[in-house]
Amino acid sequence: MANDYFFCGIGGSGMLPLAMIVQAQGNRIEGSDRSRDQGRTPEKFAWLEAHGVTLHPQDGSGVTRPEQIVVATGAVEDTVPDIGAARRGGARIVTRPELLSQIFNAAPTSIGVAGTSGKSTITGMIAWILHQAGRDPTVMNGAVMKNFADADHPFASALIGGRDLFVSEVDESDGSIARYDPTVAVVSNISLDHKSMEELRDLFGGFTGRATTAVLNLDNAETAALAQQMVEAGRGDAVVTFALGNETADLSAHDLEPLPTGMKFQLTERASGTVLSANLPVPGAHNVANALAALAAVGAVGVPLEQAVAALQTFSGIRRRMELVGTASGVTVIDDFAHNPDKIAASLKTLHAFDGRLLVLFQPHGFGPLKLMKREFVDGFAGLLRADDVLLMPEPVYFGGTTDRSVGSEDIAAGVRAAGRAAEALPTREACGDRLIELARPGDRIVVMGARDDTLSQFAAELIERLRASAG
Template identity: 50%
Template sequence: MSEFPTYDELLQRPFFFCGIGGSGMLPLAQILAGQGAKVAGSDRSRDQGRTSEKFAALEAQGFKLFSQDGSGITSKDQILVASAAVEDTVPEMVRAKELGCLKLTRAELNSILFNTSGAGIAIAGTSGKSTVTGMLGWIMHAAGRGPTIMNGAVMKNFVTEDHPIASAVVGGHSIYVSEVDESDGSIALYRPAVGVLLNVSLDHKSMDELRVLFAEYLHRSRIAAINADDAEALALLPHAKEVITFGIEQEKAQIGIVPGSIADGPIRQAAVVVDRHDGSEHPLVLHMPGRHNLSNALAAIAGAACAGVPVGVAVEALASFAGLARRFDIIGTSRSGVTVIDDFGHNPEKCAATLRTLKSSPGRVIAFFQPHGYGPLRQMGAELAETFARELDADDIAIMCDPVYFGGTVDRNEGTERIIAMITDAGGTAEHIASREECGTRIAQIAQPGDRIVVMGARDDTLTSFARSILSKIDDGAD
């Protein structure tokens, strides 16, 4: 890290974010601005006229936004922040190279802020990171610890009229809560005081690569919270220095659930958390359905315990946790009784958790899925197809459009048709409709009273407005 600026040096330099509206970039821009840095940026989505309300909110918060034509890069003192996926031919990248500007990836910048805080609390794993980051951040906030929180999703508890895109919270410099990403290998940059490991399953990298990355992550953490219900995560326990385990099923987990105490409903659930360090029991109310969210709650409680927050305090805080945008987010119910849900599910494990939650209550499921890229679809396509075929019943239906594509160089030879064929070959019901708009029309046409429609996908903020449009089409059709 020696080649990077120190924390104090960072705040003295102006920043320019290329892709400032991205889910990983926007919270970092908010944190830097909140800590006194001068921040500007550009975004391809803004130039294309997408999610205009988000960019209007950023401008209202004082961010100066430019077209993505290089005009915002004017001084060698600027630090250019861009994701590792941004092409060198993007005008900002070209101009920054001409001027000799320092360039940091999103992960490099976040790791500097994380590692120079008093105590960095990291949340890692293939699935559930944003939810647990939000839960753990809310616990630390409720406990009076004044955390800075870096998340990839909007945390409803922190949304205000002046701060509608609350994917970050600017607190003190002593505690920094952040999800950390294994998909690009950048998890290796972080030195956690507390390292939470949720699960280890296939996503962007092979299992062998993931095992190495997560093992090293645990070894760098001063204390770790590990999911004892996940066999792959538990197998990495010997790499940790000090551990608190959590789990629903594992009876030896230090933070667990009293058997028989789970009451799971369609919009909330209850359980009794047991702290096996002292045998104390703590009734938990969670305003998020699904067994995976109960596991997420235990992860947040265990992570907070690693940071010195009593289990009872953490459980009490979660009773007022409002959840995250696009995480089983109920958009509404039509006049005819069709419920539309917006969800971030995009890999096999996330999609399976969402579909299982839906199938735990009666009603047909219409599952729309927008692949978040051609590369990820090649990497996990077979597992995705298996997930949809396994989790959905014969009367359910999966509808998929072409993968999201916002430009750039990528091999687009293998598309969604292959996934649909695998689902139908396995006995599932699935349709491929290339256009997302036409998918919405089809879904509205086939929706019946009592159906649950879930819109799933990642890396595309317009999916929420798409979900709302389906609800509107259903109501319009009923008029």
Template identity: 60%
Template sequence: METRKSYFFVGVGGSGMMPLAMILAGRGDQVAGSDRALDSGALPAKFADLTAKSVALFPQDGSGISSADQIVVASAAVEATVPDIVAAEAVGAARLSRAELLSQLFNAGVLPIGVAGTSGKSTVTGMIGWILHACGRDPTVMNGAVMKNFVAPQAPFASALVGQGEAFVSEVDESDGSIALYHPKIAVLNNVSLDHKSLEELRALFGTFAGRAVTTVVNVGDAESAALAMSLPRDRLVTFAIDASADLRAENLLPEPFAIGFDLVKGGERHKVRLSVPGRHNVSNALAALGAVRAAGVPLAEAITAIAGFVGLKRRFELVGEAGGVAVIDDFGHNPDKIAATLETLHAFPGRLLVLFQPHGYGPLKVMRRELVAMFAERLAAGDVLVLPDPVYQGGTVNREVTSADIVAEIAATGAQAAHIADRAGAAAHLVALARPGDRIVVMGARDDTLSLLAGDMLGQLS
């Protein structure tokens, strides 16, 4: 895409909007934006970083949109009554959704690498980006999370990387159906499970996405993904799995509290791999990333060396700190599969879990109700404690048919220790009061960057 366009982001501080704004600014476009969090004084460091990257910030009152030459970018969650949208209509500014703009940039790339799946997208994207960077390929990377490998004093919120190489690596979102806009040359499909849409819808979306690629890297250890793989030509397919037949297979997993090792088997070859991130799910993520970079031309031995240096993402099983013998972990887990993976990783080592899970919306809570209850009932160990505050609410009209109290009541009926404490600060204080040496406090949820601040506050209270 040609540079020197003028973009205005409504909600520029969002986890999906901020890296896109940073990529455009890094390419030389004129970028401005507004955000409710900016107006409320929340997360000042994030907006200071945007300002440092030449992104002009305005109140969300319409004052930043004054020309028909501006392209106004807003997510589907932004209501038509927001003053910026009203101003865009008044001046005749063009409108794009975040996904429309990102897909335009992605599809225009020489080597677009798209990472899809219900869980693990951000981590796989970060792994691919780090391997390509470490191997001198200078990629552009669009991520929904801060990649700790790229964090620096001048880049404290490194959820994007602007490179000069051929690869444009991006996670792609199925939750709003926008995955249909992307045309990858290399597609990664990590898994398919219930989150925002029905399985029937997800099968169609992921199937179309995978079918467009020159090479599709698929997790055949996941039943839904394996079924989808059967519809693809074998010569366009790279499969991976843990302890199962695949092109890339992981065996002999050796878990550590905050790392994991395994044997990578490819045909008659066997390689030792060690990750600096923990859990069986990250072994699967690593296989996906290794498959993708091999398809991009990186020799396997180089990729294995590089991935050992990947140190993870913010809010993905991130150890915030330890005080009084209690560890505090900040995690993005928000659907049944993600939460189950984190709980499984933690339960591999001794210590009670005190879990604060903030649902990321009333709509997802309704869709995932049965699966969430079943997962917590199965995965919470004796002695573990679960607390749910009310879901994220960021304004507008919303159907509150299913609440946190409903979920807790059904979980508690299975015999697990679960409580609904509507106020998030109260929920956090409750767990801090319960904590004793050897416990692990886990803060979980999505769509709310202030959860990291909450985890930090809890660590401070423990101190």
């Protein structure tokens, strides 16, 4: 029987794909979004309306019937007008993690992709391999999968397939990972991000403990410890490990060769002794590790290794993951989702495999993470920026509400300067854009980094246009 769903914040990177999956299962979808009310990313909301979604202002006016199921982000606050209207009208409220985990757990076979970094890329790789193998997966990702994006599906962060095989990115930052009971649990790495290490160990340990098969990274101390714990608990047969250059892992990569747009490497499967040459069309050693995680995950559901490796050779990547925006006046602009110390480190290491100064625009994704990881941000930029690189930071993303704003971008920039690297904090992103254009010279690469703000991609595209105009 079809249900009426109302998605509060339907344009969000986690909400839009879930709404599309729920709609594909035969339900009616309505929604609201503060970004739409503010006039941001209008093309996204036009696309939703063209695909049968009824949109309302986020003022409670769209929640009018007790039979509606109102889907909220993780935090259910009465201060959001739609939530208040739902409570007054007797509509049922579910959080996004509740709804997604219900659909995930209902699938006969499920693959959950977790970890501090790499989730969206691994999920996209798994999706493409399973699709190429004819397995008809339904996939929930937090980012646009470029293999599935086309003129009619520009926001392809979901893949609509059958109900028998469900693949989803799984989030630990809000604790919702505890809701998922996966057939295959993938954990790419575990490091400080939103929660304490003690909380993270407990959450990830439960996630892998509930799985039939756990895919774990031996290159990360925390995930390697998880693998050891499962062995000691008598569940060694349920563990599949991967690593770079470590032949004790079940899948390992060797002889990594960076290419301008990708990576070449030798892949070894320990059990069979199979050695394959692999070409990956996305750059960076971290993406080789992501590929190993994806290969192990699909292997656990029966996709032959050779077939999976062949599919990865046509993997197009994930939107905003080291995405080339364009080149103008000899300056290249790259759009990147990196927003925590691990992701930033992976991107900087990948970029520094090739010559050229980096002009890094990093927009923090909130005041809370900036305060929690102040030392890690400072140490990361100070340790990985080269002498001629420049870091520019506007203030963190802030869409209102109560939050501790005691640590801002200048605190990070000052720490990086104290370590002998060039860093500036400016009041606005527009001011940073002006400074980037002023600084840019042929051979430079401008990297736009940050999360939780769809307009960063638009900002990156505008930089290319400004560079072209300045050349003309």
